[in-house]
Amino acid sequence: MDMTQFAAADATRAARVLREVRSARLSGGQAPVAPRPVIEQSWARMLRSGVDPDHDFRSGLLPREEVERRREASGLRQVLPVLREGLLSVADVAHHIMVVADAEGRVLWREGSSPVLRKADGFGCEPGADWREEVVGTNGVGTPAVTRRPVQVFASEHFVQSHATWTCAGAPITDPRDGRLIGVVDVSGPLETMHPATLAWVDSVAKLAEARLRELHVRSLERLRAVAAPVLARIGGRAVVVDRDGWTAAVTGMPYTNRVALPRGSAAGPRWLPTLGACTVEPLADGWLVRAAPEEAGPCGAARIVLDLRQPRRWSMEVRAGAGSWVHELSPRHAELLYLLAVQRTGRSAAGLAADLFGDPGRTVTVRAEMSRVRRYLGAFLEHRPYRFCEDAEVELLLPEDPHDLLPQSTSPVVAGRRGPSPTR
Incomplete structure (x- = not known):
């Protein structure tokens, strides 16, 4: 069932059905319809992490000084005008609010309809609040941060029952320079204000914000290039x-x-x-x-490569070679690709990696483009035809204690298979 279309036609009935679905899932019973995969996967994470579905939890608000410090340090500050222009004029009329949170799930800005802002106070959605998924359950701020894709959460799709009168649609904002998550923008309001186009609207504005960040980065490189030219000439x-x-x-x-x-x-x-x-x-x-230096470093040699996937959204790779060592922070896609190569040391063709990632061996163009980017920083440590770590390298894989926490944003069939079945309550 397309719940967003159903809810748009009859929000009250959709909310009742979702309440029954949630109750059945949490009690281990038979649900009248299956929840959407993104919601079911989030609920499974909540069950594993011990979030209480019947009582909300509110961590302490950050002090005002810390909120201001984070605002000044965040790249989100540079795109706040884009977000306001794209969302606030419509949000106020539609009885919504805009919520902007940083990569750690802390609410930095919250603007929009005054009556809805007062209702949001009742949920503890205030500047400085912690809205990570593992703290307040499935929601339009924390869940997009985990999945790295836009998510709409309607009524009892929220894991915590007290949020069931609410609807929200959030989209991640990533740094176009390296793919790191810098925050989430969310539009929220009472469940009767839900519209099936809200998610596409929020995602479009998030992409405009990312485009603005790319533009600012190009300008900064142009300024640096002007300084560099006379230096390099000498x-x-x-x-x-x-x-x-x-x-x-x-x-x-x-x-x-x-x-x-x-x-x-x-x-x-x-x-x-x-x-x-x-x-x-x-x-x-x-x-x-x-x-x-005049002479380049030698080939791969006896290197040790440590792929650390233990912490969500903090994946990294460390290379230790005779000439030194370095650490590189990984984007979600590169973490997936390097994991697949680490568990399949004999290597994979572009078609094989496409099948592993997407379940579609025909998507080789995407795979080749991403592997080209990986090779820019791995260099001789990564071979191709097929893609694989160099033969002499020792590869160590550090994984989460719970297999279900392996690359939670990934929809790869191989990764999903290694997570194992979702637990039931």
Whole structure:
């Protein structure tokens, strides 16, 4: 059943059906209809994590000073005008509110219809509140942050019963530079205000915000390039100027690459970097001047690669080689791909990875594009035809204690199979 279409036609009846579905699922009985997969998977996570479905839980609000600090530090501040322009004028008329939360689920901004804002106070949805899924259950802020895709939650699709009079639609906002989650934008209101087009509307505005972030990044690289040009003109050998996140502004003496894999929190001094080898890193304007040593680092050799998937939304890969070590934070897609290669060391073709990821071996274009991006930072440690980790590398895989917490955003058939069946209450 398409619950959003059903709810649009008869919200009261849809809410009653969902209440019966929720009650049956939580008691282990037979539900009149199956919940949507994204909701059922979220409920399963809530059962495993021990969220109380009958009583809401409210963690302490962040102090006002901490909320202000997070607002100033967040990339969301740069796109707040886009979100307001795209959502608030309609939200106020439709008796909705806009909620903007950071990557940790903390509500930073909350604006819109005054009567609905007062109702939201009753749910504890206030600036500084913690709306992670594992804290307040299935909701339009926490669930999109876990799944990394837009989610609408209607009435008793909320895991906690006290939220059943509410409807919300949220979409993640990711940093276009590296795919990291920077926050979630959500539109919420009383259940009778639900419309099936709300989710597409919110997702479209979230994508406009991401486009704005891309535009701002291009402008910052142009400014850095203007500073870098005279510096590189005086330098012999191989050198590259990058921004603080490793994105290339200008190069000399070497092929152009979009990005250099700088460890997060890099400082000036000697470094060993993938694809470049031994380097010296120096500050330059709002970025780094990276001077490569005359001779490049050798091939893969006896490297140790540690793929850490234990913490949701904090996946990383560490490479330890004779010349040094480095850590790279992984996007959800790259975490999936590297996991699939780690558990299938003999390698996979593009068609094989497409089948593993999407259940469709024909989606090779997407796979090849993503693997090309992976090879930019893994370099010689990743071979192709088929795609695989280099033979001499030792690969260590660190997984969550509970298999059900493995890459929760992933819809890959292989990943789902390794999670095992969902528990029942």
